[in-house]
Structure formats: structure tokens, C-alpha cells
Amino acid sequence: MADPMRIRAKLQGDTADVRILMRHPMETGTRKTSSGVVPLHFIQSVIVQHNGKTVLDAQWSQAVSQNPFLGVRVKGAKVGDKISVTWTDNKGDKRTDEVAVAAGS
């Protein structure tokens, strides 16, 4: 099972500033170690939902950095709204995590 994501969602006005940090090796398939080439292993799809409604549907290549960062802004959000993030990688691994929108400082 993949490691949990770190998600922060902070309200700024009526927009939630969502910052997501995923844990994933994002192997390009070209990196070599003493035991040979490390096979391609990367997140292909990321879906961000706001109270169950998809707001962002992303497709990625192996060119996204290791332990990927993603920032999005969700309009019309309120404190306590649910933000959930799901990623799927090229080996079929999946991970979903959810946070509630927090009040901005």
C-alpha cells in the first residue's frame, strides 16, 4: 500500500487553496543502478474532488518530479468541505486521501 498523501486545504475568501504532497518514486524508466535499469513507475492520473464532485482531472507523465506536489484552487468552498484526492499509477496502484477545508489565517 502506498504511503499517505499530505493534503492541506485552506480557505482564502471563498476559494480553498489546496496543496497536495504525494509520496511516489516517479521512476522515468531511464535511471540506472548497479542492478540495471529501474523500470518505469509513475502516477498517471490524479483526481481532486470537492464534496464528491470532480474539480480537477489530471494526466501525468514520468516527467513530474519524485514525491509530486500539486496545487489547485477550488472556488465556492466553505470551512469543513471535503477535499479528496485520488492518484493511480502505471502499475495500477491507487491511493485516496481526504481532508476538510480549514479556515484561513
Added chain:
Amino acid sequence: MKQLRRNFLKLSSGAGAIAAVAAAGLLQTGSTWAAPWNKSGFESKAVADIQKNLGVTNLIDSEDIVITAPDIAENGAIVPVAVTSKIPNTQRIIIIAENNPFPLAASFDLMDGAEGYVSTRIKMGKTSAVRVIVKADGKFYMATKEVKVTVGGCG
């Protein structure tokens, strides 16, 4: 194997719509995500091919796309790229690192409720222009920013 193929053919002829989609090459086997991963686009090595595979036509240069990325990236493995699109009804933001072996880095579909903004970090093999294409109301807009890379991030 033969048997499987026969079953598949039988099934698909029973559902004409599915057969038509499969014939058009839109149905990708093993895809479990909402929108099927654009294999042809992600495996293209030339920017022109990517644009063709993503259906990008009639590109318009736009100053309403703001690319926030460093002028000089010391570490090509982590190049922060943020895109803000002030174009109304921004539906899609595409990030392309032109000199990467596979230039298409990411494509973001923004639904109702998302601002025209994404921020991420990408790998860049060498100094290159970062090209951002924004789809809004069915039209395509473009902006680029040059990023100098001192140590490549594709090893």
C-alpha cells in the same frame, strides 16, 4: 487465446457502440481512470506531434497565461512550475518541457469549481522552453518561458 478473441468479437458486435469506439482507437485496454490516459500524446517525442495527439489547433499566443518558473533551475529533477490562466472558462492546462525526451509533462482538466491555476514540480533534462497550452471555450492559447537547467533531472 483464439477463444477469447472470438468472445470479444461476439461481445463487441453485440454492442455496436463499443466496437465503434474501439475501432476509433479511443478505448484503451486496462484504463481505470476517468479520462483515458493519452498514450499517444505522452509518448510523442516532438512538440508538434503532441499537439496533434491532443487535438490542439489554431494556437493563439496569450499574455493572459502566467507561467511561474525559475529562470535558472539548479536541479533539473525539481523544477517548480505554476500556471495561472486569466482566460475565462479555462478547461485544460497542458505543460510541455520542449527539450525533454518525452516533452509532454502533464495535462490538467479543470472542471467547474476549479480556478484557472495549477502548480506542480517537473523534471527537466536540459535547458528548455516550458510551453503551456490553455484550452478555454474550445480555443487553444499558448505561452512559453525559458528555463535554464544547470544539472539535468532525467538520470
